[in-house]
Amino acid sequence: MEAVIQLKNVSRRFGEVQAVRDLTLEVYRGEIFGFLGHNGAGKTTTIRLVNGVLEADQGKIRVLGFDPQTQGPQLRARTGVITETASMDNRLTALDNLTIYADLYGVPRAEVKTRVSGLLAQFELAERANDRVAAFSTGMRQRLAFARALLHQPEILFLDEPTSGLDPMAARQVHSLVTHLAREEKRTVFICTHNLVEAQRLCDRVAVMEHGQLVAVGSPHELASRYVRRLMVNLETDPAQRESALEILAAAGALVDGQPELANGGLRFAAAGREAIPQTLSLLVNKGIRVYHLSAEEPDLEDVYFALHAGKEQ
Amino acid sequence: MNWRVLMAIVKKDLKVVAQNRSVVIPILMVPLILFGALPWLAVLVPGSINMGGSTMNDIAPLLAKLPANLTAELAPYNLEQKTVIFFLVYLLAPMFLIIPLMVSSVIAADSIAGERERRTLEALLYTPTSDRELLLGKLLSAWLAAVATAAAGFLLYSVMVNLAAWQVVGAVFFPNMMWLVMVFWVAPAAAGLGLSVMVLVSARAQGFQDAYQMGGMVVLPILLLVFGQATGVMFFSTGLVVLLGLGLWLVDAGLLWYGRRFFRREALVSRL
Ligand SMILES: Nc1ncnc2c1ncn2[C@@H]1O[C@H](COP(=O)(O)OP(=O)(O)OP(=O)(O)O)[C@@H](O)[C@H]1O
Ligand SMILES: [Mg+2]
Numbered sequence: 001m002e003a004v005i006q007l008k009n010v011s012r013r014f015g016e017v018q019a020v021r022d023l024t025l026e027v028y029r030g031e032i033f034g035f036l037g038h039n040g041a042g043k044t045t046t047i048r049l050v051n052g053v054l055e056a057d058q059g060k061i062r063v064l065g066f067d068p069q070t071q072g073p074q075l076r077a078r079t080g081v082i083t084e085t086a087s088m089d090n091r092l093t094a095l096d097n098l099t100i101y102a103d104l105y106g107v108p109r110a111e112v113k114t115r116v117s118g119l120l121a122q123f124e125l126a127e128r129a130n131d132r133v134a135a136f137s138t139g140m141r142q143r144l145a146f147a148r149a150l151l152h153q154p155e156i157l158f159l160d161e162p163t164s165g166l167d168p169m170a171a172r173q174v175h176s177l178v179t180h181l182a183r184e185e186k187r188t189v190f191i192c193t194h195n196l197v198e199a200q201r202l203c204d205r206v207a208v209m210e211h212g213q214l215v216a217v218g219s220p221h222e223l224a225s226r227y228v229r230r231l232m233v234n235l236e237t238d239p240a241q242r243e244s245a246l247e248i249l250a251a252a253g254a255l256v257d258g259q260p261e262l263a264n265g266g267l268r269f270a271a272a273g274r275e276a277i278p279q280t281l282s283l284l285v286n287k288g289i290r291v292y293h294l295s296a297e298e299p300d301l302e303d304v305y306f307a308l309h310a311g312k313e314q
Numbered sequence: 315m316n317w318r319v320l321m322a323i324v325k326k327d328l329k330v331v332a333q334n335r336s337v338v339i340p341i342l343m344v345p346l347i348l349f350g351a352l353p354w355l356a357v358l359v360p361g362s363i364n365m366g367g368s369t370m371n372d373i374a375p376l377l378a379k380l381p382a383n384l385t386a387e388l389a390p391y392n393l394e395q396k397t398v399i400f401f402l403v404y405l406l407a408p409m410f411l412i413i414p415l416m417v418s419s420v421i422a423a424d425s426i427a428g429e430r431e432r433r434t435l436e437a438l439l440y441t442p443t444s445d446r447e448l449l450l451g452k453l454l455s456a457w458l459a460a461v462a463t464a465a466a467g468f469l470l471y472s473v474m475v476n477l478a479a480w481q482v483v484g485a486v487f488f489p490n491m492m493w494l495v496m497v498f499w500v501a502p503a504a505a506g507l508g509l510s511v512m513v514l515v516s517a518r519a520q521g522f523q524d525a526y527q528m529g530g531m532v533v534l535p536i537l538l539l540v541f542g543q544a545t546g547v548m549f550f551s552t553g554l555v556v557l558l559g560l561g562l563w564l565v566d567a568g569l570l571w572y573g574r575r576f577f578r579r580e581a582l583v584s585r586l
Contacts, residue, residue, distance in 0.1 A: 014584070053439045053579045072579075077442035087437040089326065091333040096326075103322035104441040148437070 001028040004156055004188050005050060010059030011212075012049055019045040021212040023059070027156075027190060032182045034199035035192045036305065037209030043192040044084060046209075047158045050190075051079055064155060077106060080154035082162055086141045090134040094125050094144055097133060098151065105152035119147035139170040146177065156188040157181060163195060171198070178202055200301040208308055215308050220301050227307045228299040230256055231273055233280065236266035236293035245289045254280050266293065315450070319443050323451025327425040328459060334428070336526075337420050341463060345413055349471035353478035356401055373397050373405075379546045387490075391483070398482050402475050407496060407550045408539035413467050414501045415536065418460035418508030419529040425452055426516040427525035430582070439579050449577040453509055453570075460505035468497045492552045500555055503562035508532055510569035517576035 005027035012020045020042040027033045035043050048054040050063055052072030061068050066075040089097055098119065102112045120126045123143040133141060142162065149157060159178070163171040179202065181187045193199050199206050200220050207217040216223055237245045246267065249255050254276060260269035271280065277296050284291050331337050377396060380388070384404070388396045429435045438448065468489070475488040489497075511532050512525060519525035539558075542548045575581065 048583060051440055053583050055580050073442040073444050075442075076440060079440075081437075081440040083436045083440070085433050085436075087434050089330055089434050090432065091330045092326070096329060100322050100326045101437075101441070103318050103325075104438070104443060106316075106318070106442060109318075 003027065004029045004064055005190070006060075006062045007046075007050070008060040010049060010056050010061055012045055012054060012057050018212050020049065020056075023212070023214055025207060025214060025217065027188060029155075029188055030182060030186050031204040032178060032189045032191065032202050034203035034206035035190060035209065036194070036196070036199055036206055036301075039194075040211075041209040042212040043209060044160055045212075047081065047160055047190070047192065051076055051081060051158070077152065078154055079156045079158060080149035080152065081158040082142075082145050082149050082160060084160040084164075086138075086145045088133045088136075088141050088144055088148075091132060093130050093132055094120065094136075095129040097144060098148060101148050102151050107152055115151060119150060123147045138165050139167065142166060142170065142174070146174075150181075154187065156190060159189065159191040161192055161194065163193070163198060175202055196301040196305055206301065208305065210308070216304070220304070223301070223304045224299040225274060228303045229273060229307065230270045231276065231299060232268060232297040233271045233277065234263070234266055234268050234293065234295050234297070235280075235284075235291070237284070238290040238292075239265070241289050242267065244287075245284055248283060248287050248289065249280065252283055254283070271296075316443075316447060319441075319447050320451045320454055323438075323443075323448070324455040324458060327421070327429075327452065327455035330429075331421050331424045331455075331459075334424055334522075336522075337424050340420060341417050341459075344416060345463060345467035345470065348409060348413070349467045350474055352406065353402055353471070353474045356406075357398060357478045357482065373401060376400070376544075376546055381549060381551070383551060384549055395483050398479050399487055402479060403488060403490060403493070404550050405540075405543055407492070407555075408536055408543065410464070410467070410471070410496060411500065411504045411536050411539075412533060414460040414464040414505035415508040415532050417463045418456045418505040419512045419532055420526060421456040421459050422452070422509040422512035423516070423519075423522055423525035423529055425455055426512060427519045428522035430516075431521035435582060439583060445578045446574075448579075449513075449574060452577075453513070456509045456512070457502070457505050460508060461502050464501040464505065465497060468493070468501075492550060492555050495552055495555045495559065500559035500562065503559050503566060506566035507562055507569075510566050510573055513573040513577060514569060517573070517581070 003026040005025070007023050007025045010020060010023045011018070023042075023046065035046065037043055045054065049056050050061060050068060052068030052075055055069055063075050064078055068075055092100070095116065098116045099112060102116060107115055117126070117129075120129050123146060125140065125144060125147065128136070128140070133144065136144065142165075146162075162178075163174050166174065175198065178189050178191065182189050191199075191202070203220065205217065205219050206223065208215050208223075216227060218226065235245070246260065249260075249269070254271060256270050256272045258270065260267045262268075271277070274296070277294070281291065281294055374393070374397070377388075377393075377400060380400075388399060391399060429438070443451070472489055476486050479487070508529070512529050515525050515528045519528055539550075543550060548554065
């Protein structure tokens with residue numbers, strides 16, 4: 001797999017604040033990479049470092065083979081960024097915003113017109129092309145930001161919290177767009193988000209940042225099996241045997257983290273990881289319990305996120 | 315240097331600034347009053363205009379103090395004509411520099427401090443422009459607008475001065491060599507002063523209004539020139555104006571040399 005973004009021991013501080021600390025990370029071509037972390041974890045700073053808008057204090061960064069510090073312009077010609085605030089010129093029309101940026105991004109002159117009108121149409125802004133952006137809704141502004149970021153057909157797209165402030169419909173549009181850009185158009189997407197459900201659904205791999213440091217990286221599934229130490233299990237037995245089933249589980253130490261609860265005529269309890277499932281099953285069956293249903297709830301990124309955070313707080 | 319990029323920045327800044335009333339109104343009104351109305355007022359209502367303590371009515375003592383070259387230039391005219399010509403051509407000359415200074419600093423305030431305040435600067439930082447192109451584009455938009463406004467003001471003034479003074483002088487006497495030097499040499503340098511001061515001010519200013527007010531100080535040296543002439547300390551002449559322009563260009567260069575460090579991405583983004 002080809003790494004299009006490489007960071008090696010990268011650090012950056014602002015006065016007393018260590019915004020990014022010793023960050024080592026690779027992002028591969030064509031993947032949707034999620035960058036998670038609390039407010040102030042260093043996500044935006046990382047995007048700025050990687051695009052040569054900020055300079056690293058230490059460490060080495062390569063993006064598409066370029067050094068952002070010395071080859072910023074060449075590099076930025078091949079990346080697109082949607083910043084945290086839409087940063088659209090409210091006083092200009094949608095059309096002006098795009099054509100001026102087409103010049104700034106060096107879109108071949110002969111193609112400016114077709115690309116701009118194509119993007120305006122794609123993002124359902126064609127009818128409002130000559131209106132000033134000041135009159136646009138947040139969703140329209142975000143669509144225009146996408147159009148602007150795609151003008152020069154960048155290989156890597158950085159999205160800094162692209163769905164915050166959007167309604168569910170608009171957010172879903174962003175999701176399908178991101179999937180399309182990565183799967184059909186083979187672009188790499190680097191997406192910062194606080195929305196764990198979004199990251200779970202979209203991302204091939206995610207990195208979790210905390211206070212400028214990388215605490216975990218991997219696919220949502222990998223992270224779940226690596227970091228989530230408890231798993232919610234649903235068990236349904238013959239109702240008459242429920243009490244004895246509980247006693248057997250408790251005696252075997254299969255229950256972790258609080259008391260089981262009654263749910264849907266069955267039991268729901270926390271077990272210690274995936275291996276607990278076959279163990280529980282054979283234990284119950286050997287003791288003559290009639291098991292009708294046993295299932296584990298797949299842990300998701302939310303569980304990972306809180307598991308990682310809980311680990312840090314202890 | 316990529317001209318397409320520079321022109322794109324110029325186009326963007328000027329289109330954006332054209333929507334800001336607190337920029338556009340002074341840019342239109344000040345030249346109209348200064349160059350459109352002032353000559354008529356000066357000729358028709360002598361005594362109405364007070365330049366640093368001396369009105370048209372008491373210019374006579376000043377005329378006596380003129381250096382030889384100016385005395386020679388005014389020799390063919392009678393006292394009334396001398397008074398009008400001296401007032402319109404020489405005493406008002408430093409006021410002309412207010413235009414490029416004001417226009418360039420107001421536009422630079424909007425395109426630099428204002429852009430940061432509107433949070434549109436960040437998108438610009440992610441474009442494949444170099445720091446130098448970004449700065450040059452910003453400088454160029456304010457500078458071009460200022461020089462164009464000064465040139466338009468000069469044309470207006472040329473017409474108005476000759477028209478207003480026709481009854482008294484009966485000949486076309488404007489512009490002279492000194493004014494040509496003012497327009498093509500000193501005014502562009504004054505525009506440069508306005509914007510290079512603004513680059514420095516914008517590094518500290520909170521937003522457009524803040525920068526606008528701090529930048530207003532650049533007009534002070536002009537008032538000094540006006541006052542200097544009105545009290546007979548010095549008189550505008552072609553030679554003096556050439557030197558004045560040279561001095562301004564040097565100051566511009568120095569300020570920009572010092573100020574360009576505030577215009578690196580690193581410095582700009584740290585203050586977003
Ligand atoms: N230009 C700057 N000057 C000073 N401090 C900064 C600057 N940029 C970021 N910081 C600090 O660095 C830390 C990381 O900020 P950053 O914006 O990268 O976080 P983030 O993960 O993007 O947060 P959020 O989720 O709120 O967007 C924060 O403590 C922030 O206050
Ligand atoms: Mg951020």
